[in-house]
Amino acid sequence: MAILIFTLMHFLYLYSFVKKLNTLTMKNASAILLFVFVFSGILAQKPPFYKNFTVSVYTRAYEVRDMADQKKLSETWELISQQVKVDKIYLETHRDQLIVDEKTLESAIRFFRSKGLKVAGGITYTIDESNNFETYCYSNPEHRKKVREIAEYTARHFDEFILDDFFFTSCKCDLCIKEKGDRSWTDFRLQLMTDAAHDLIINPAKAVNPKVKIIIKYPNWYEHFQGLGFNLETGPQIFDGIYSGTETRDAVNSDQHLQQYLSYLIVRYFNNIAPGRNGGGWVDSGGAYYLDRYAEQFWLTLFAKAPEITMFDYRQLQMSVRPGQRGQWQGNKTSFDFDEMMKPVITKDNTIFPPTLARAAGVTFEAVDSFLGLLGNPVGVKSYRPFHATGEDFLQNYLGMIGIPMDISPVFPTDGKMILLTESAKFDKELVQKIKQRLQDGKNVMITSGLLRALQGKGIEDIAELSYTDRKALVTDFKAGWFVNCKSSDEILIPQINYLTNDSWEEVSAIKGATGWPILHRAQYSKANLYVLTIPENFSDLYLYPAEVLNRIRTVVTQDFNIKLEGPSRVSLFLYDNGTFIVESFLPEPVTVRVVTDQKINAIDDLLTGESLKGTPLPVPPFRMRQVAQGNSFEVTIKPHSYRVFKTR
Numbered sequence: 081m082a083i084l085i086f087t088l089m090h091f092l093y094l095y096s097f098v099k100k101l102n103t104l105t106m107k108n109a110s111a112i113l114l115f116v117f118v119f120s121g122i123l124a125q126k127p128p129f130y131k132n133f134t135v136s137v138y139t140r141a142y143e144v145r146d147m148a149d150q151k152k153l154s155e156t157w158e159l160i161s162q163q164v165k166v167d168k169i170y171l172e173t174h175r176d177q178l179i180v181d182e183k184t185l186e187s188a189i190r191f192f193r194s195k196g197l198k199v200a201g202g203i204t205y206t207i208d209e210s211n212n213f214e215t216y217c218y219s220n221p222e223h224r225k226k227v228r229e230i231a232e233y234t235a236r237h238f239d240e241f242i243l244d245d246f247f248f249t250s251c252k253c254d255l256c257i258k259e260k261g262d263r264s265w266t267d268f269r270l271q272l273m274t275d276a277a278h279d280l281i282i283n284p285a286k287a288v289n290p291k292v293k294i295i296i297k298y299p300n301w302y303e304h305f306q307g308l309g310f311n312l313e314t315g316p317q318i319f320d321g322i323y324s325g326t327e328t329r330d331a332v333n334s335d336q337h338l339q340q341y342l343s344y345l346i347v348r349y350f351n352n353i354a355p356g357r358n359g360g361g362w363v364d365s366g367g368a369y370y371l372d373r374y375a376e377q378f379w380l381t382l383f384a385k386a387p388e389i390t391m392f393d394y395r396q397l398q399m400s401v402r403p404g405q406r407g408q409w410q411g412n413k414t415s416f417d418f419d420e421m422m423k424p425v426i427t428k429d430n431t432i433f434p435p436t437l438a439r440a441a442g443v444t445f446e447a448v449d450s451f452l453g454l455l456g457n458p459v460g461v462k463s464y465r466p467f468h469a470t471g472e473d474f475l476q477n478y479l480g481m482i483g484i485p486m487d488i489s490p491v492f493p494t495d496g497k498m499i500l501l502t503e504s505a506k507f508d509k510e511l512v513q514k515i516k517q518r519l520q521d522g523k524n525v526m527i528t529s530g531l532l533r534a535l536q537g538k539g540i541e542d543i544a545e546l547s548y549t550d551r552k553a554l555v556t557d558f559k560a561g562w563f564v565n566c567k568s569s570d571e572i573l574i575p576q577i578n579y580l581t582n583d584s585w586e587e588v589s590a591i592k593g594a595t596g597w598p599i600l601h602r603a604q605y606s607k608a609n610l611y612v613l614t615i616p617e618n619f620s621d622l623y624l625y626p627a628e629v630l631n632r633i634r635t636v637v638t639q640d641f642n643i644k645l646e647g648p649s650r651v652s653l654f655l656y657d658n659g660t661f662i663v664e665s666f667l668p669e670p671v672t673v674r675v676v677t678d679q680k681i682n683a684i685d686d687l688l689t690g691e692s693l694k695g696t697p698l699p700v701p702p703f704r705m706r707q708v709a710q711g712n713s714f715e716v717t718i719k720p721h722s723y724r725v726f727k728t729r
């Protein structure tokens with residue numbers, strides 16, 4: 081619509097300009113203007129629409145089936161495409177045993193191609209989604225035959241198709257129990273699904289269509305993949321590409337309880353697993369109790385530099401926006417402006433209609449596309465997750481929520497001054513040796529209390545004699561340095577860690593009554609330090625750590641970077657390698673934080689408003705402490721559920 085208005089204004093402007101010049105006959109002028117108008121019209125309506133990413137819509141088999149009705153197809157497409165510019169569409173051939181017939185599929189493909197869209201296929205391998213996402217059984221010969229036929233059928237119609245979330249198995253039928261034998265479900269299913277990928281999907285599909293590219297889309301629950309047969313070690317090698325599920329929905333009200341930061345971090349993690357072959361991120365409208373949540377997932381995916389974003393799905397995009405989805409913080413020009421988005425949509429034939437969810441996606445893409453190209457490559461504190469590992473589930477995302485820029489790597493990081501290891505790193509049998517090597521190379525390591533527990537008796541005591549005891553403490557008081565005493569807003573249950581006096585030191589302590597325990601602990605070994613970060617029994621209590629505690633943790637853990645955050649939790653920092661960065665708040669009220677930089681950075685520019693902020697030199701502490709760096713600080717206020725984009729000078 082904006083482009084249409086722009087084109088019209090362009091037309092009127094040119095018309096008056098030509099009239100003024102009076103050098104051309106009106107007939108020639110009209111001919112030129114008609115050309116300009118038609119040409120702009122073509123430019124306006126054909127992809128690519130965005131400078132920095134591709135936008136796709138996924139269509140379930142149910143809606144593709146309904147595309148047999150051409151009139152309805154035209155109407156629904158008109159509704160969506162008036163509100164969000166779409167470059168590509170995925171048309172699903174199968175879901176819940178529904179296979180879209182050939183005639184309907186081909187006419188839908190023709191329809192979208194005629195609109196200039198790239199068209200790809202999709203498959204959801206579910207028997208019945210409504211029955212706990214019932215998957216196929218890959219031990220059952222009849223199911224295997226069906227899976228194979230669906231792949232072949234899809235390859236006949238498309239040169240590219242994607243497998244939605246469900247190419248795993250949860251089947252525990254008697255056939256599977258027998259096949260599994262003495263193996264764990266994880267070992268059995270990892271092998272079963274790797275073989276199924278080769279034998280039932282890739283080889284048969286490529287035999288039918290040698291050109292076909294097959295993409296596996298992984299869902300958001302990476303920590304648990306191995307148990308259901310998603311194999312991050314073999315899958316990215318055998319498929320032509322991978323795709324990231326960045327739908328985090330609502331952390332409290334959805335069973336998965338995924339933190340918002342995952343929408344960003346999973347893209348980074350999958351990029352590290354398959355560099356250059358992670359095709360994009362994927363968001364649905366689930367859990368969008370306030371509509372900012374829907375937009376937030378899109379922009380977090382794009383902050384991670386996903387090359388494509390998929391909107392799930394064709395049906396959801398047509399859903400009305402409910403007035404109840406207007407967040408209580410709206411009306412303040414937040415990053416997602418509900419009232420602006422709700423302005424009625426006026427179509428080419430002057431029909432006026434209220435916006436649907438498609439418009440919420442549309443305004444988000446338009447906003448992010450305006451600055452995304454200015455950002456460099458994302459960087460963060462490296463955390464190591466060996467393949468098929470689990471432990472302190474999804475903890476890196478909670479750490480992202482407390483203002484530590486995170487990155488996850490499938491290999492042990494040997495570079496950088498600091499890495500952060502959570503319990504899942506214990507799956508590497510050589511882990512203690514690798515930690516020792518880093519320390520001897522003069523590079524620090526931070527481990528969580530959960531990893532300390534897992535490594536007890538497995539060699540960690542060779543670095544420092546620390547013990548993760550069975551005792552807990554319920555704390556509200558903290559000491560985050562010399563005379564830095566602070567309180568949390570609520571009680572936090574922490575594990576008690578013991579250490580030997582003068583063998584290692586408390587950097588941050590929790591206090592209760594007349595005693596205390598480490599929150600951040602340091603043990604020197606060879607040329608570097610091993611730090612232990614105490615993780616509360618409830619991970620989300622990390623958000624209750626007072627700002628002073630969080631500041632100290634951030635200073636130690638982000639020592640590879642010259643930009644850090646100071647302030648409360650639930651404000652995230654996204655760093656890029658060209659001096660740009662984003663500060664985003666997930667809080668429902670405005671928040672003021674400090675951005676702390678090294679001395680070389682004197683000013684930061686807000687790339688969205690053009691405002692320039694001058695730095696204040698950091699105060700000299702009352703006592704000369706070790707590791708106090710000189711630098712500048714910048715006070716930054718962030719609106720609720722909003723982000724600001726900066727560049728250092």
Ligand SMILES: [Zn+2]
Nearest residue numbers: 217251253256
């Ligand atoms: Zn089975």
